[in-house]
Amino acid sequence: MQSPSRVAHIAIIACFSLLFITKGVNTIVSKNGLSNYSFPDKFMFGVATAAFQIEGAWNEDGKGESMWDTYLHKHPNFTVDHTNGDLAADSYHKYKQDIIMIKSLGVKYYRMSMSWPRILPNGTDHYINKAGVRHYRKVLLELIEAKITPVVTLYHWDLPTALMDLGGWTNPKMVDYFEDYARVVFSLFGDIVKIWTSINELHVHCYNGYDLNNFVPAMKSHGVGFYLCSHYMLLGHARVYHLYDKEFRPKQKGKIGVTLDAFYAEPKDSNNKEDVDAAERYLQMHLGLYAHPIYSKEGDYPALVRERIDTMSKIQGYPRSRLPVFTPEEVEMIRGTSDFFGLNHYTTILASPSSMEPGWSVPSLDHDTGVKSDQDPKWPIPGADWLAVYPPGLRKLVNWITRNYGTRVPIIVTENGVSDFGGLNDYVRVSYYNKYLYQLLLAMHEDGCRVDGYFAWTLMDDFEWSDGYSIKFGLFHVDFNSTEKKRTPKLSALNYREIMRTRRINFNYIKIPSYKYKNL
Ligand SMILES: *[C@@H]1O[C@H](CO)[C@@H](O)[C@H](O)[C@H]1NC(C)=O
Ligand SMILES: *[C@@H]1O[C@H](CO)[C@@H](O)[C@H](O)[C@H]1NC(C)=O
Numbered sequence: 001m002q003s004p005s006r007v008a009h010i011a012i013i014a015c016f017s018l019l020f021i022t023k024g025v026n027t028i029v030s031k032n033g034l035s036n037y038s039f040p041d042k043f044m045f046g047v048a049t050a051a052f053q054i055e056g057a058w059n060e061d062g063k064g065e066s067m068w069d070t071y072l073h074k075h076p077n078f079t080v081d082h083t084n085g086d087l088a089a090d091s092y093h094k095y096k097q098d099i100i101m102i103k104s105l106g107v108k109y110y111r112m113s114m115s116w117p118r119i120l121p122n123g124t125d126h127y128i129n130k131a132g133v134r135h136y137r138k139v140l141l142e143l144i145e146a147k148i149t150p151v152v153t154l155y156h157w158d159l160p161t162a163l164m165d166l167g168g169w170t171n172p173k174m175v176d177y178f179e180d181y182a183r184v185v186f187s188l189f190g191d192i193v194k195i196w197t198s199i200n201e202l203h204v205h206c207y208n209g210y211d212l213n214n215f216v217p218a219m220k221s222h223g224v225g226f227y228l229c230s231h232y233m234l235l236g237h238a239r240v241y242h243l244y245d246k247e248f249r250p251k252q253k254g255k256i257g258v259t260l261d262a263f264y265a266e267p268k269d270s271n272n273k274e275d276v277d278a279a280e281r282y283l284q285m286h287l288g289l290y291a292h293p294i295y296s297k298e299g300d301y302p303a304l305v306r307e308r309i310d311t312m313s314k315i316q317g318y319p320r321s322r323l324p325v326f327t328p329e330e331v332e333m334i335r336g337t338s339d340f341f342g343l344n345h346y347t348t349i350l351a352s353p354s355s356m357e358p359g360w361s362v363p364s365l366d367h368d369t370g371v372k373s374d375q376d377p378k379w380p381i382p383g384a385d386w387l388a389v390y391p392p393g394l395r396k397l398v399n400w401i402t403r404n405y406g407t408r409v410p411i412i413v414t415e416n417g418v419s420d421f422g423g424l425n426d427y428v429r430v431s432y433y434n435k436y437l438y439q440l441l442l443a444m445h446e447d448g449c450r451v452d453g454y455f456a457w458t459l460m461d462d463f464e465w466s467d468g469y470s471i472k473f474g475l476f477h478v479d480f481n482s483t484e485k486k487r488t489p490k491l492s493a494l495n496y497r498e499i500m501r502t503r504r505i506n507f508n509y510i511k512i513p514s515y516k517y518k519n520l
């Protein structure tokens, strides 16, 4: 029960701060602005980065070229601002500063990735680059010294060019190469790294890089290379899981999982059955495609996905389905191969059925999915044009995952964040984290979802793939024009630190000038 004075107090807050009347965030706060729910003490709070996006030092100390190095040098205008990752935030040299920043936030976990070509310059394990190994050893020891637990991603998109030249993830041999690389990494770092993720965002990587040409390798193998990439990545992930489980876990006693990504999909009109089906289809084709083989009881691709692509392939005259088929042994091998559900989430779409849209190829993942995606014009878009802010999407997605795959393994949000065009007073980001984290609290406390951790994307402004340096996701600003790549905390860093301190969201900690940010 709420006392009348409490209700009045809330009403006053609502009058003066538009922040609190935004639909979808029923912010029940106490007088001091704190959220009514809190994060458990054991909840893993962290920040995330990826090697290629921050390290720079693209050709130093014996590092081989990744496909992003090679491609961007050859196609300098691939990125919107014609930049590349040669220098990035120079974290290869400035990692000590990064760790001081992480520590200052009060987070206890740091999700980072290792650059495959920094360790194996030509991709294969016939030659190990000792300087690269020394580098990561130093970074990891420095983190542990600072009482920050490293969470290491083996593959965050920077494939050695030598392996891309062999077809990248469309080549079945990649499964072996990935296992070889993982063996090297587990042997060299498994004594001090206890949480691993195999691959980051299979969907985004295969869709943008192999189906389309948004990301390197820009293969444009619409609806064909996309499924090969997805298929061999799933097998590669599973192999690496078993490698760890059998050969390393008994001694090293760590955990290993995978990181999947998904926008949430809502029906454009929730009273329209076709829109409801379209939203479900979208989620199955984008997330179920990867999650079902790993997390469902029965394994394999979801029936909806299997049937749809088989049928369309047949109609289109393909001799066999464009979606490869797992053998029964492979289905078993992949099933259950993740100790947690690593989830990257940023935004939501509104789904309605469509058999064809401008810009779609036939075949393609988009055409196979048959879903037109819109966003609500009321959702703010503060930076990248795809990233509309809709906080309840996170709660709904976490519920969708729980409904589909149960609570056998915990969900860890391995990335969540928002982009803008820069500046230290990043109210947009403060509001985004507050609201998305509150939705996560609701999923945990009101819906019974099992969520064990959350990583903000990202520690500092970085190289954002084809967006170059044009959009910013960082808690810390990086001056990319200065040779020292000076780092400065933004308001969102102070806000995140306060969330770490109180284990709650303090909606009053940073006053958002509501006259200026009506829609936040
Ligand atoms: C917390 O606030 C939410 C609304 O945001 C409300 O549904 C819930 O009942 C509140 N829970 C408690 C324990 O106060
Ligand atoms: C990039 O450069 C190539 C060759 O220099 C040119 O053909 C192409 O139109 C350019 N693309 C863009 C998007 O500017």
Ligand SMILES: *[C@@H]1O[C@H](CO)[C@@H](O)[C@H](O)[C@H]1NC(C)=O
Binding pocket: 121, 122, 127, 162
């Ligand atoms: C990597 O490949 C290049 C090109 O084939 C070759 O020149 C170089 O010696 C190779 N490096 C290693 C370490 O195998």
Ligand SMILES: *[C@@H]1O[C@H](CO)[C@@H](O)[C@H](O)[C@H]1NC(C)=O
Binding pocket: 469, 479, 480, 481
């Ligand atoms: C760097 O400097 C250039 C020109 O001086 C400017 O146009 C650009 O916006 C600056 N970039 C950043 C990231 O500050």
